[in-house]
Amino acid sequence: MRIALFITCFNDTMFPRTGRAVTELLERLGHTVEFPQGQTCCGQMHFNTGYRPETLPMVRRFAEVFAGYDAVVAPSGSCAGMVRDHHRVVAAQYGDAALAEAVEQVVPTVYELSELLVDVLGVTDVGAYFPHRVTYHPTCHSLRMLRVGDRPLRLLRAVKGIDLVELPDAESCCGFGGTFALKNADVSNAMLADKMRHVQDTRAEILSAGDNSCLTHIGGGLSRLRTGVGTMHLAEILAATEGDMR
Amino acid sequence: MSGADNVVWLGTPAFPEAARSALADTRLRTNLRRATGTIRDKRLAVAAELEDWEELRETAATIKSHTLRHLDHHLLRLEKAVTAAGGVVHWAADAAEANRIVTYLVQQTGEDEVVKVKSMATQEIGLNEALADAGIRAYETDLAELIVQLGGDRPSHILVPAIHRGRSEIREIFRREMGEWGRPAPENLTDEPRDLAEAARLHLREKFLRAKVAVSGANFAAADTGTIAVVESEGNGRMCLTLPETLITVMGIEKVLPSFADLDVFLQLLPRSSTGERMNPYTSLWTGVTEGDGPQNFHLVLLDNGRTATLSDEVGRQALACIRCSACLNVCPVYERTGGHAYGSVYPGPIGAVLTPQLVGIENAASLPFASTLCGACYDACPVKINIPEVLVHLRAEAVEAKRRGRLLPTTEGLAMKAAGAVLGSPRRLAAVQRLAAVGARLVARDGRIGALPGPFAVWSGTRDTPVPARESLRAWWRRTRTPTSEDARTAAEGKARR
Numbered sequence: 001m002r003i004a005l006f007i008t009c010f011n012d013t014m015f016p017r018t019g020r021a022v023t024e025l026l027e028r029l030g031h032t033v034e035f036p037q038g039q040t041c042c043g044q045m046h047f048n049t050g051y052r053p054e055t056l057p058m059v060r061r062f063a064e065v066f067a068g069y070d071a072v073v074a075p076s077g078s079c080a081g082m083v084r085d086h087h088r089v090v091a092a093q094y095g096d097a098a099l100a101e102a103v104e105q106v107v108p109t110v111y112e113l114s115e116l117l118v119d120v121l122g123v124t125d126v127g128a129y130f131p132h133r134v135t136y137h138p139t140c141h142s143l144r145m146l147r148v149g150d151r152p153l154r155l156l157r158a159v160k161g162i163d164l165v166e167l168p169d170a171e172s173c174c175g176f177g178g179t180f181a182l183k184n185a186d187v188s189n190a191m192l193a194d195k196m197r198h199v200q201d202t203r204a205e206i207l208s209a210g211d212n213s214c215l216t217h218i219g220g221g222l223s224r225l226r227t228g229v230g231t232m233h234l235a236e237i238l239a240a241t242e243g244d245m246r
Numbered sequence: 247m248s249g250a251d252n253v254v255w256l257g258t259p260a261f262p263e264a265a266r267s268a269l270a271d272t273r274l275r276t277n278l279r280r281a282t283g284t285i286r287d288k289r290l291a292v293a294a295e296l297e298d299w300e301e302l303r304e305t306a307a308t309i310k311s312h313t314l315r316h317l318d319h320h321l322l323r324l325e326k327a328v329t330a331a332g333g334v335v336h337w338a339a340d341a342a343e344a345n346r347i348v349t350y351l352v353q354q355t356g357e358d359e360v361v362k363v364k365s366m367a368t369q370e371i372g373l374n375e376a377l378a379d380a381g382i383r384a385y386e387t388d389l390a391e392l393i394v395q396l397g398g399d400r401p402s403h404i405l406v407p408a409i410h411r412g413r414s415e416i417r418e419i420f421r422r423e424m425g426e427w428g429r430p431a432p433e434n435l436t437d438e439p440r441d442l443a444e445a446a447r448l449h450l451r452e453k454f455l456r457a458k459v460a461v462s463g464a465n466f467a468a469a470d471t472g473t474i475a476v477v478e479s480e481g482n483g484r485m486c487l488t489l490p491e492t493l494i495t496v497m498g499i500e501k502v503l504p505s506f507a508d509l510d511v512f513l514q515l516l517p518r519s520s521t522g523e524r525m526n527p528y529t530s531l532w533t534g535v536t537e538g539d540g541p542q543n544f545h546l547v548l549l550d551n552g553r554t555a556t557l558s559d560e561v562g563r564q565a566l567a568c569i570r571c572s573a574c575l576n577v578c579p580v581y582e583r584t585g586g587h588a589y590g591s592v593y594p595g596p597i598g599a600v601l602t603p604q605l606v607g608i609e610n611a612a613s614l615p616f617a618s619t620l621c622g623a624c625y626d627a628c629p630v631k632i633n634i635p636e637v638l639v640h641l642r643a644e645a646v647e648a649k650r651r652g653r654l655l656p657t658t659e660g661l662a663m664k665a666a667g668a669v670l671g672s673p674r675r676l677a678a679v680q681r682l683a684a685v686g687a688r689l690v691a692r693d694g695r696i697g698a699l700p701g702p703f704a705v706w707s708g709t710r711d712t713p714v715p716a717r718e719s720l721r722a723w724w725r726r727t728r729t730p731t732s733e734d735a736r737t738a739a740e741g742k743a744r745r
């Protein structure tokens with residue numbers, strides 16, 4: 001399969017290792033991964049903060065850059081959700097019929113990583129090895145926008161050597177919410193505190209999720225408190241093999 | 247505040263500030279966590295009992311959106327049916343008009359007190375205050391509403407307005423205030439729920455038996471029969487709806503249902519979603535006036551107060567489907583921590599964040615659509631499937647537009663968003679910024695982490711470390727290690743052409 005990697009602007013800048021992990025993983029499973037250099041951002045921050053006109057060019061660019069692939073994969077539930085749920089809203093709002101058509105074409109090919117693996121490629125055991133105690137936070141947009149369900153957990157359960165522990169109150173939001181963390185910093189902190197307490201209760205070494213933005217939020221708090229709990233994107237765990245225990 | 251519109255409380259700070267003080271109140275947070283947690287679990291359990299729960303939600307959403315689309319038609323049908331059954335229908339464009347009508351109707355009876363069934367519509371229009379201005383005392387009879395009224399407090403939840411109060415606080419309020427309003431609380435009142443309820447029962451009984459006029463809201467109104475429905479738990483509503491001679495019901499125009507049969511759907515959804523019960527203890531239905539049975543004068547006041555304006559917004563109008571079950575409040579992680587007062591409106595929580603700005607105009611409640619992480623828990627819980635996150639981001643766009651219209655210079659945020667838009671609009675500019683960020687961040691980082699950030703980001707870095715941007719972005723890594731594809735050649739060519 002010819003799969004385009006939509007890394008997302010945040011991962012591209014902050015967590016390229018997640019992108020390398022997705023690439024390694026998919027190539028290991030026998031697929032061709034391409035990285036269209038014209039890609040930038042899904043427009044989520046602008047859209048969710050109320051800046052619609054600024055979102056439009058990003059929607060347009062996405063539809064152009066990612067046209068024509070068998071599948072487009074994003075290692076981010078919220079960015080995949082933005083494309084799937086909101087790109088057509090933006091196209092419709094500005095009455096651009098050609099763009100609306102292009103969006104309709106590209107949207108059905110866009111998947112979050114766990115969806116691509118389980119639904120499209122039909123694998124749950126990706127041959128990974130990760131001998132650590134891990135807990136998983138099912139980020140809100142993966143859970144409630146994309147409805148990825150237990151796909152990430154099925155993938156993690158199949159990882160050799162992993163000690164996967166359930167996160168208490170897993171489905172409650174970590175308090176990030178993009179610009180929410182800045183606009184409503186106090187509420188965000190209160191939510192973060194509860195999430196960190198639950199993470200620490202699991203005694204996990206690693207907190208994993210399908211979205212690095214939420215992980216940066218929770219991980220930033222865990223780091224500040226010197227908890228020693230690390231964070232790792234789902235893709236990085238799935239890419240790890242017996243050969244490369246770093 | 248004569249007839250003041252209570253949709254937003256004047257003088258309340260914007261949500262972030264109000265939330266900050268609420269968060270500092272540890273007793274409030276304990277009360278809220280306990281209360282919302284309990285209702286949340288009960289709701290999930292009883293919803294799971296119904297195999298057709300999802301179909302019920304779908305049906306309810308369809309009935310509501312259909313009704314809203316033909317609201318004028320159904321309201322006229324309702325008026326006809328109520329009138330035919332011996333009731334009198336009044337139309338109120340706004341809070342002031344509704345208050346005038348109700349005050350006049352009470353004055354016509356010659357009475358100077360009324361008993362009230364808990365009602366959001368009368369809260370919304372500030373009816374009690376308007377009546378007080380006319381020398382009429384309104385007694386709230388719902389237990390939680392009574393606690394709020396006696397405490398000189400404001401409601402913080404649409405179903406349990408005193409959810410922010412613990413039982414020892416309630417005991418204090420009863421002991422201090424009941425005597426001022428009627429029968430005092432017993433000397434030896436404890437904070438046992440049973441004792442508190444008994445004190446309220448004795449206090450209220452006096453009022454029920456004396457009252458000649460009652461004021462209620464309505465949960466539903468069937469347009470075909472003219473039947474009004476009130477759903478409650480304590481029986482105080484039943485008392486008010488049957489004992490007095492005159493009954494005045496104030497109802498938002500969006501509460502109408504096309505037919506009596508539609509109650510089948512909503513009476514399954516409402517109790518399960520609101521209190522987590524299969525069926526609520528009391529459902530009162532009445533159709534106009536029945537000779538020799540119940541109130542002999544019935545008035546229905548149909549309230550607009552911003553609803554038709556809301557109806558004209560294609561995305562926002564779904565908020566009018568709300569049946570005020572409060573499930574969205576109970577599952578909301580923001581509400582759970584701030585409580586209702588921080589929203590500065592009679593409609594708090596997720597539904598308040600989408601309804602209030604529409605009823606009063608976005609510029610009067612601009613912080614509310616941002617009082618959410620967009621986690622989506624409310625949408626999942628809502629029995630009528632209101633896509634609250636969708637309406638929130640829609641209203642955020644309106645808030646930003648309203649700000650843009652109102653000023654010559656862009657806001658700091660507006661400038662930042664514009665700059666970010668320019669960077670994200672071009673892979674070339676994005677790559678340049680990535681290189682800069684990687685270098686710049688290393689200058690301020692320690693052990694690969696950034697401790698303090700400047701400006702608006704200081705609130706973030708107060709409690710969170712920030713990782714340093716990677717030395718090599720993915721796009722740079724790819725360019726260095728992989729051969730370019732034909733698409734990339736095209737992009738590069740276009741990029742050159744655009745410059």
Ligand code: SF4
Binds near residue numbers: 574630
């Ligand atoms: S928006 Fe939905 S969940 Fe919230 S109170 Fe209204 S009906 Fe209930």
